[in-house]
Amino acid sequence: MTQNITDIMVDIKINGKDYHVSSKFTILEASKLAHVKIPTLCKHEDLPPTANCGICVVKVKGNRKLIRACCTYVEDGMDITTHDGELYEVRKNVLELILSTHPFYCFTCLRNGNCELQKLAEEFGIRSVPYNPLVKGNKPDTSTKAVVMDSQKCIGCGRCVEVCQEIQQVHALEFLDRGFNSRIAPAGDIQLAESPCIKCGQCSAHCPVGAIVEFSQANQVWLTLRDEAVYPVVQIAPAVRVALGEGFGLEPGEILTEKMYAFFRRIGFKAIFDTNFGADLTIMEEGSEFLERFLHGKGNLPLITSCCPAWVDFLEKYYPDLIEYFSTAKSPHEMVGAMTKTYYAQKMGIDPSKIFMLSVMPCTAKKYEIARTSDMKSSGYQDVDVSITTRELVRMIKTSGVDILQLEGEKADSILGSYTGAGTIFGATGGVMEAAIRTAYALVTGKALENIEIEAVRGLKGVKRAEIDMNGKKVRIAVAHGIGNVRAVCEELRDCKKTGKPMPYDFIEVMACEGGCIAGGGQPYQVTNKIRTKRSKGLYNDDKQSTFRCSHENKEVQKLYEEFLGKPLSQKSHQYLHTKYVPRPLYYK
């Protein structure tokens, strides 16, 4: 909202009781103080209000019209009624009208059990809908193989448009047409894969119903597990372990690493690896790449991290002129996949064509990344065969019947399973940078950082800038998350490149989702900044408790270099662990 609201304390009445609140509160926010729940549907706590649905209406004394609580600020003397018989009827009518345009096959919907519309229908005691059903829309768009858009289920709340345009500034989605024909789609009703969509999946994480969901592959995993000829291997991303518990009633940030390992062994995986190992390996490659560029002038600065596939897609589409600054290092799960099907397969004498590599990611774009280019087949077979999101894992655990919370924790397998604290913080914004600095500093100065926790790159500020002193040489760093914030940094770089001005940074970390992977597009629903902070805290605690907190101290990573890769950026490393980028059009149609 563009309104400038002065922050003063005002006196209001909610349901007859007096409250003293800040004038920066909306009626909806103030109602929480009164411990009443005004129903909402289009409003997501993480997003500004769009006032599309009208279910949050309340009565304000002296006002003839009903007022929307989500977008109305409290004013001194306001006398608000949040619930009465008439409001119930009005809201119920709004709900009935929405339901009349929504298909009734909840049983087969991915959101069955955690759909916000379903929940409201339950709370309102809807037993029938008095209007003729008028469901519109086309068959689901599965073109991206990352997110699926089912326009029939869309209720037009606009959260996806809000997050796609305002937060991510990708502008893949927009409201087209008007009135009853109004719909959310890419420009010109093309398929998502032909649009600028970067597959970040934030639309799916914010959708209240099943209109935009991840491209679910859990069934494919179950089927593969039944094939005895296959050697199933799994790896789990850092951010998954601090959010998975939310699917089972735990607080955000509670760590389930060892229980996850045990679960995967229980359902038949023969090797349990950890993407955190890949994160440590990425730091060795990317950190060395940075030092090559920074100390020896081999390549251009700034170096920009490339672990985030939505960000890679965004750069290739929106800023192809900046490709030269991109790290060529593959992302951690690709690295683990590549090493599993080459090094590990050789070591264990397993035919790489029989290995099924599953990665569990907080991310929908990873589903796209695994087949992004032909580089993603180091062994001749796809590095990662299937990538599922945290949400899919929650469902898989429920399907399996395993009570994960009661499982005894187990260890990951050697050799691609151990990780350092630096690897685990990869999942939070600033984590990759912090891990890289820890190792780069040690490699340059020969000693460890005095304070290994780099506060300047932590937290939820959109763009974090800092300078790190390395043996008298200053490294200027920037950390950006949420593509909207990233754009500002890209514009700075583009401007410098055009005008020949010196670059403002040496090293830049980018994550497409706000807060980093811990709030990725494949993570459990209802994310807010509060939850982002809790999940990050979980990762930072994991780091704190680690014996080794720098990637180069990872004994198994060291062994991998000794036995197989040689040294970072070696010819073998380049062959297996690096990739290239190509400019792509915003629109394919």
Added chain:
Amino acid sequence: METQQIAQLDKRLLDFINEWKGKKGKEIMILHKVQEIYGFLLRALAMEVSRLIDLPLAKIYGIITFYHIFKLKKPGKYQISVCMGTACYLKGGNDIISELENILGIGVNCVTEDGKFSVEVVRCVGCCGLAPVMIIHGKTYGNLKKGDLPKILGEYGESVLLDKENHV
């Protein structure tokens, strides 16, 4: 969908864009100009405008699909506008639409294969006394009956009609 490249934008449009760039409400003004010059909003044109005024294509499509006045497809040589204002609606505007569909083989917002006719629906054209009303190429036809249509259309494209009649 037409994606052919626009070799060179019309100079009148470029001048207009330069004049309006940076001003409030530029999007609608510029899109009107595109339609005025080219007759409709070819996708490649919309993309070019998107690039020139730094406005995402999705936003442009939001605008041009919201307002009826913008056309995404090349209209026929003779645009048939059928009024669906309240009076025309009540007096059988829908019958006119379905009869046109029968005769021309196209629905609303479509163009005949030979590019001769296109059909659109408009809201009240301001002569409710003549309801139901349609306008073809600037000429108004009032007090319409279904049976009048073949003759009226005949004024514009006999050959098409004869073909159609043979089909039936």
